[in-house]
Amino acid sequence: MPNTKEINSFSKTLEDLVLISGLSGYEINVRNYLKKYLKKNSLNTTSDVLGNLICTMQGDESLPSVILFAHMDQLGFVVKKIENNGFLRVERVGGIPEKSLASQDIVIVNNNNELIKGIIGNKSHHATKPDEKYNVTPIKNIYVDAGFKNKSDVLKNGIEIGSPVTYAPYYKKLSNNNVCGSSLDDRAGCVVILNVAISLMKLKKRPTVHIVFSVQEEFNLRGILPVINSLKPEIAIQVDLSLSSDTSDMTDTSDIILGKGPCISLFSFHGRGTLNGVIPHKSIVEVFEKSAKLKKINLQRSVASGILTDASYVQFANQGIATIDVGFPMRYSHSSREVCNLNDLIDLKNLILTAINKIDKNFKLVR
Ligand SMILES: [Zn+2]
Secondary structure: OOOHHHHHHHHHHHHHHHOOOOEOOOOHHHHHHHHHHHHHOOOOOEEOOOOOEEEEEOOEOOOOOEEEEEEOOEOEEEEEEEOOOOOEEEEEEOOOOHHHOOOOEEEEEOOOOOEEEEEEOOOOHHHOOHHHOOOOOOHHHOEEEOOOOOHHHHHHOOOOOOOEEEEOOOEEEOHHHEEEEOOHHHHHHHHHHHHHHHHHOOOOOOEOEEEEEEOOHHHHOOOOHHHHHHHOOOEEEEEEEEEOOOOOOOOOOOOOOOOOOOEEEEEEEEOOOOOEEEOOOHHHHHHHHHHHHHHOOOOEEEEEEOOOOOHHHHOOOOOOOEEEEEEEEEEOOOOOOEEEEHHHHHHHHHHHHHHHHOOOOOOOOOO
């Protein structure tokens, strides 16, 4: 069981990260936080043209090299029209669920990198007709109210067409080490790999590991690709959420339960024009299963359709890469109130550390 000190440390870092607004393509503040955190722990980083943050930890060159990555961006909106009366119209960036938008708190990041507070309007109840009561308002009819008087008031406040908008940053602790936040997907993954990086410094015999905080995952799942092409890793471990299915509306989806340990994905698939997914590499699955047994960590197995991560594109790069998605159970994905469990995050960190340590000369890359 993780100790209180470790739980508090994970919670603090997660809170710091969740309270930063970092829409896909606008990850700079998240990146700066992570860069500083790693530097404080004597770990140097580099960035590339797209903004990916890379921390390479050299190891035994006779072993296959590993990339361990999590995305630092989050979904949201961009301003697409400024109305004369000061209201804003927005376009979705990533898989924003329209049904969770009414009366939502949001922030707009202005040209001076300041957060401007706003809300998404919800038609007054007293004027709502019976046939409107159970309808979801489509994005084209949604408007943001940030209190502006008119268009020039908006512009004076440094907001323009294209300004990034996200859910208002939010974090709170719930009971039993469960936490609720506005961008646990995937700042929780960032906290996990950040802590793996720090612990890896003490591991002597291990492969070279590239820890990467990637960009634009929520936008097009491909922000990581330039890193893969330049670093040429042979094994890829991707960290993101697994769908927790313990709420009453999800029980027929899977057996994954919040607080019952980290997950590995055995199958993911997304149709609807994407036609992609990950069937993980057998050798890396074995490494994770053995590691969980060794550390007595309860490992949950995920099979899911309709879910996709950037790992699905990573696996086809270069000569092909032995790829796996690992994750933490999470409820209410892509809403402004996602929920995960700190014990799961710490167990996931320990699991990944053990797995990296187990990649030795006997690891069979050919499938
Ligand atoms: Zn994600």
